[in-house]
Amino acid sequence: MQHPLSVTVIGAGLMGHGIAQVFARAGNRVTLTDPNQAALDAAVKHIARNLAEMKIASEPVLANIATESELSRAVMTADLVIEAVPEKLALKQRIFTDVAKWAPGHAILASNTSVIPITLIGESLDANARARLLGMHWWNPPHLIPLVEVIRTAHTSLDVFQAGFDLLLAVGKLPVKVHQDVAGFIGNRLQHALWREAFALIEAGVCDAETIDIVIKNSFGMRLSVLGPMENADLVGLDLIREVHAILFPDLNCSKAPSPLLSQCIEQGNFGMKSGKGLRTWTPQQAEEVRHRLATLLISMNAPAGSL
Incomplete structure (x- = not known):
């Protein structure tokens, strides 16, 4: 695709404004769309605050961002459309049905969902739109976390899959390819497996929530950014890891339902x-x-x- 791109980000909330900032900072034309005008106004202020915090001049970046409350107008010239709305399947399906109708036929369609399989989001689209649909899962805060997971469905064109990956490289992100459309992709499956065990420890009276945070932040959490779990397994030795797992795995929580502790807090x-x-x-x-x-x-x- 040509540079600069025309990028539309749908949803001006927690993730959307940061994603818009990344593409605008890289020199692309960005349209940030949301039906809530107050959310659009707040998003621009959040971007300006982010840039000030990063000690980056805000004027050149904000000059590349337009806001639009009407989705049809926001996507009509887009090369890339990124949906960043709440995690509601029906809402995302409805949005992509409209986007496929109004956006150019060459536009890459991407969902920033963190857990919903992309195949489900696109199940009502025609073959052409499904071939252009992929997952593009950013992490919060998106303007500061390097990783973006790029997810391919069985319908996604290989050319589109590679193009989405390359676009993220071009704006300075660290994309990874997820070759199977599994719920939660890679990062969230790992993160929530840890959370499931943490909630189980609290429920069992082993410790309180503050202790969980102290333990993680002051032990293995300190090394995770430089020593990933697979590297650490090789460092420790796979023979020892197998011995530990033989003792530990039978005792780990394997619940298929959300923690009762979550329900108790919410209620x-x-x-x-x-x-x-x-x-x-x-x-x-x-x-x-x-x-x-x-x-x-x-x-x-x-x-x-x-x-x-």
Whole structure:
């Protein structure tokens, strides 16, 4: 595809504005669309704040971003459409039905879903649109986390699969190819397997939520960014790993249902930071400090050597 691209991001919330920022910063023309005008206005402010936090001039990036509340107008000239709306299958299906009708026939169609199989999202599309549909799962915050999972369905054209991968490389991301359309893809299957065991430990009275965070942040979590689990297995030795698994695996949680602890918190109105309490208790200041601490760390990790 030609450069600059015409990119449309659907959904101006938590993920959408960061995805728009990445493509705009790389010099592409970006249209950010959402039926909620207040969300669009807030998204522009969030992007400006992100850029200030990164010590990047906001004017050139914001000049590449337009906002549009009408989906049909937002996608009519798009080369790439990325959907970043809430994780509701029917909503995503409806959006892609409309996008396939209104966007150019060459446009790559991508969903940022974190868990829903892409095949389900595109099941009502015609063959041409299904061939152009893939998963493009970004991680929060998308403007700071390098990885993007690119997911191919049985219907996705190999050319489209490669083109989506290449577009992400061109804007400075680290894409990986997911060759089978499994729920949760790679990263979330791994992350939620850890969460399932963490919730089970709390439910069993082994420890509390704060202890879980202390243990992870001050042990294996410290090395994960430089030593992945497969590297660590080879480092430790596969013979020892097998011995550990023979003892440990029979005792690990293998529930097929969400944790009762989650249901208990939700029924009590405890949703997490947004309500002031979840597994732990949060003031607005504490929640903002977590966000700021994470952003500062990720910015430093992404900075060129010697720039800080």
